[in-house]
Amino acid sequence: MKKLGIMLMSFVLVFSLAACGGSAPAENAGGETTDSGGQKQVTLNMWLFTGTGLEPLVDQYMKENPHVKVNIQAQEYADHHNGLVTALAAGSGAPDISMVEIGYLDRFKAEENNFHNLANFGANDIMGNYLDWKVVQASSQDGSFIFGLPTDVGPMAMMYRTDIFEQAGLPTDPAALQEKIKTWEDFITVGKTVKEATGKPMVDSILSVFDVVKGQKNEHYFDSKGELIAGTNPEMKKAYDFAVRVAQEGLSANIAQWTPEWGAGMNNGDFAVMLSPAWMMGFMKGNAPDSAGKWNVIQMPEGSGNWGGSFLTLPKQGKNAEEAYKLISWLLSPEMQLENFKTNGNFPSTPSIYDSEEIQTFSDPFFSDAPVGKIYAEAAQKVVPVYYGPSYVIANTPITNALGEVQNNNADPEAMWKDAITQIERELRR
Amino acid sequence: MEPRMDAGTKKTRKLRNSQSFKDHVSGYLYIAPFFILFGIFTLFPILWSAQISFYSWNILGNKEFIGFQNFIWLLTDDPRFWKAVGNTFTLWIISTIPQLFFALVLATVLNQSMLKGKALFRTAALIPNVTSLVAVAVIFGSIFGTHYGILNWLLSQLGFDKFNWLASYWGAQFAVALMVTWRWLGYNAIIYLAALQSIPSDIYEAARIDGASRVQQFFNITIPMMRPIILFTVIVSTVGGMQLFVEPMIFAGDQGGSKGQVLTMVLYLYTTAFTNNQFGYASAIAWLMFLIIVAFSVFNFYLTRKINSAD
Secondary structure (H helix, E strand, C coil): CHHHHHHHHHHHHHHHHHHHHHHHHHHHCCCEEECCCCCEEEEEEEEEECCCCCHHHHHHHHHHCCCEEEEEEEECHHHHHHHHHHHHHHCCCCCCEEEEEHHHHHHHHCCHHHECCHHHHCHHHCHHHCCHHHHHHHECCCCCCECEEEEEEEEEEEEEEHHHHHHCCCCCCHHHHHHHCCCHHHHHHHHHHHHHHHCCCCECCHHHHHHHHHHCCCECCECCCCCECCCCCHHHHHHHHHHHHHHHCCCECCCCCCCHHHHHHHHHCCCCEEEEECCHHHHHHHHCHHHCCCEEEECCCCCCCEEEEEEEECECCCCCHHHHHHHHHHHCCHHHHHHHHHHHCCEECCHHHCCCHHHHCCCCHHHCCCCHHHHHHHHHCCCCCCECCCCHHHHHHHHHHHHHHHHHHCCCHHHHHHHHHHHHHHHHCC | CCCCCCCCHHHHHHHHHCHHHHHHHHHHHHHHHHHHHHHHHHHHHHHHHHHHCCEECCCCCCCEECCCHHHHHHHHCCHHHHHHHHHHHHHHHHHHHHHHHHHHHHHHHHCCCCCCCHHHHHHHHHHHHHCCHHHHHHHHHHHCCCCCCHHHHHHHHCCCCCCCCCCCHHHHHHHHHHHHHHHHHHHHHHHHHHHHHCCCHHHHHHHHHCCCCHHHHHHHHHHHHHHHHHHHHHHHHHHHHHCCCHHHHHHHCCCCCCCCCCCCHHHHHHHHHHHCCCHHHHHHHHHHHHHHHHHHHHHHHHHHHHHHCCC
16 A cells, blocks of 8 residues: 555656646646637737836736736846747747847847738838837848837937046037037047046947947948858948057056946946947946936937847747737837836837927936937937848957957957958858 | 566466566656656757757758768867867866865864864855855956956055956966865865764874874875775866856856957857857767767776776
């Protein structure tokens, strides 16, 4: 009897362990049931990464549409995207709605059949609401396939330390300073003045300069046919050479982004400017509290730039695409994006609301009461569309490594550039 | 007892009801959970990765069969891979040797009868081992920071220039090795301590009567008696050292620094698979890494036998 009991127990153990793998997706799968009222009850699964600020808006949607229930799963940025890749590769487990950030979008774009074409749900009627360059990002090369609806954008502006500029005898008034920094050449001139007068470098790292200068060009490492042009595109080499010059003139503080030293550097004024997207404002306030009121804002020289921004996509594995589309088109409408801007600071991708009271008058004492809302709205409309290509990260990493070597170890920039191009070719063939 | 296949049905039924048959079945059931999980989560991925190492595959798209091409590239034209192999071994050497040496010293100190509060010190020695790795890496990142790091502050107090630890080759290697050493020192010390305590005291007594000094006792009694345990810790550290991943990743990023200062084999495997999404190539790295570890283990085994039969 005792033996039988143990045998039974081991059976139970084996099957419960085996069931572990199977039960989770079953719970996650979206279901449709009909409630007593006759309206179809729908459960939508939605994957976000943390910090999108969309959750309260989704709650509002559920209140207004009682037949819809949304399960939100928010994960850390990289885990979220890797989870989506895994689910798509495995063929099951992907949600009805998934957020995709621009850094990962082109990778997914290369695999159209994993996503619903939002044009089939009438997305073409509303794409006019969004910034042109953002629509280009969201669509296939020929524009026939729409992968996702745009969420926020990350237009770039230049934050500068008024205390350091004053010390260097430079104008601290934004209008006057804007006159002085119209081109990247001016940027270096001003940087040298700052360096000579105060001993402080202009920027945190040459990598942030490289990103902005590069971001102002239409073509980066790949042409629109997907061919590698990193080694032959003169614009790319120019951006690289400019970043090298910033290092060689001693205008970089050599502080890597996202390190504890970076926040400390911002706080203590170790560098005179921050090239920062709209969403960086929150980060600066959180990590550099002592620098409150010492920052002011002007436009970037020679255009703007964009850092980040996302899209809401509908993976084909989802079961309720129609309802999911209704949710995302509501969630990313100009009105709701304005709500999200007010509560979470995410900068809207819908230019129609840029003239609204809330954005035009948005300012912050942390940034000397500069009209940051207005400045970023203007910057957002100056961003140029860029073709990234599915292997963008593979091409970009060796170049940033090369710049890191130039900045930190005085490596020969020409040799580093050549090595980086070879390394890109090596990694792309795999 | 051997089941007889040529027996009649009656006999089979009898056999099935027999106690020893039931024992067999329950025995297999007992070990089944392990082997089922092992099969699903270990054996299958291993075999499958062997298969995809012959493909070019970005996980979402189609697999393309390319034969041994991945291995050919790895062996003939991938300086980053060989850099990663080299780094893994240098990091292993500069972290394991001091680690085991100081662990032995620490264990000897902890074993002294005059030491008060033994339990406290022994617990403290093990704390680094149970601290979250991410927390450890963040703290070490702050210690080795260029501008606000404690170490550079100390250096500047002593009149030296600030040193960019992360950017220099040996600086970064030293930092990561120190992180590993700090984490595993106490763990190895506790194992050594257990070994020290199992050495019978009458051997020491006899040595003392024969006039052996403390140093002589250490080298002629303690070390030989602890040989199997030392070998055990060497093997465990080797396994850990070959798989070094989290410390360099959090200290220097997923590229292991701008020139791959602390790029280890596993870190290279990870970026190839999860940053570049090149799963075929990553699988080839995994198999080559496996062969390297096998070769190293054989060498280790040979060395072990040699040491064990030294006297």
